[in-house]
Amino acid sequence: xxxxxxxxxxxxxxxxxxxxxxxxxxxxxxxxxxxxxxxxxxxxxxxxxxxxxxxxxxxxxxxxxxxxxxxxxxxxxxxxxxxxxxxxxxxxxxxxxxxxxxxxxxxxxxxx
Amino acid sequence: xxxxxxxxxxxxxxxxxxxxxxxxxxxxxxxxxxxxxxxxxxxxxxxxxxxxxxxxxxxxxxxxxxxxxxxxxxxxxxxxxxxxxxxxxxxxxxxxxxxxxxxxxxxxxxxxxxx
Numbered sequence: 001x002x003x004x005x006x007x008x009x010x011x012x013x014x015x016x017x018x019x020x021x022x023x024x025x026x027x028x029x030x031x032x033x034x035x036x037x038x039x040x041x042x043x044x045x046x047x048x049x050x051x052x053x054x055x056x057x058x059x060x061x062x063x064x065x066x067x068x069x070x071x072x073x074x075x076x077x078x079x080x081x082x083x084x085x086x087x088x089x090x091x092x093x094x095x096x097x098x099x100x101x102x103x104x105x106x107x108x109x110x111x112x
Numbered sequence: 113x114x115x116x117x118x119x120x121x122x123x124x125x126x127x128x129x130x131x132x133x134x135x136x137x138x139x140x141x142x143x144x145x146x147x148x149x150x151x152x153x154x155x156x157x158x159x160x161x162x163x164x165x166x167x168x169x170x171x172x173x174x175x176x177x178x179x180x181x182x183x184x185x186x187x188x189x190x191x192x193x194x195x196x197x198x199x200x201x202x203x204x205x206x207x208x209x210x211x212x213x214x215x216x217x218x219x220x221x222x223x224x225x226x227x
Contacts, residue, residue, distance in 0.1 A: 043203070102156070
């Protein structure tokens with residue numbers, strides 16, 4: 001079955017700097033890759049997603065890149081702010097709306 | 113609020129007791145998912161429904177676990193004879209199934225603690 005690995009497990013950046021989180025997946029049939037942000041005690045919230053027919057997607061300070069050949073995808077957050085501090089999860093899915101396989105998460109700390 | 117809602121938010125019970133959780137999905141969503149999340153880990157898939165049909169169950173879902181979605185709207189997840197290892201956050205998510213990938217939206221979860 002699908003396996004998703006996520007790195008790093010923790011990431012500390014200074015406010016205003018960029019943060020990059022990387023994920024690799026094992027099943028070449030995966031074609032949908034969402035990213036979720038989870039604050040302590042709260043629900044995972046979808047922040048951006050990408051489908052296999054595109055290589056990059058941006059939404060304001062957040063961008064995701066996908067390399068299907070290498071089977072990895074990355075989350076980029078620019079101009080980080082203290083409110084970006086949270087746990088970020090990547091996930092992969094086969095087919096439309098099917099089960100998600102999540103990475104183990106990255107704790108992002110933005111220091112002001 | 114038209115998001116995914118789960119009830120209860122917290123459940124504390126003694127080992128060996130049965131517990132039942134409820135999930136109400138976003139009203140126009142025909143797919144409903146259950147995941148389990150333990151501390152420091154990502155959510156792990158348990159099972160999902162399309163309308164009232166349960167289409168897939170994870171190996172994580174032992175025979176003590178049962179899920180239903182009788183009318184294709186809300187769903188219940190029951191755990192019988194609870195064990196210490198069942199302590200976790202149980203998350204529900206819903207999405208709309210069509211020909212393309214549609215995002216899954218999560219509820220706040222039910223945190224289960226087994227004494």
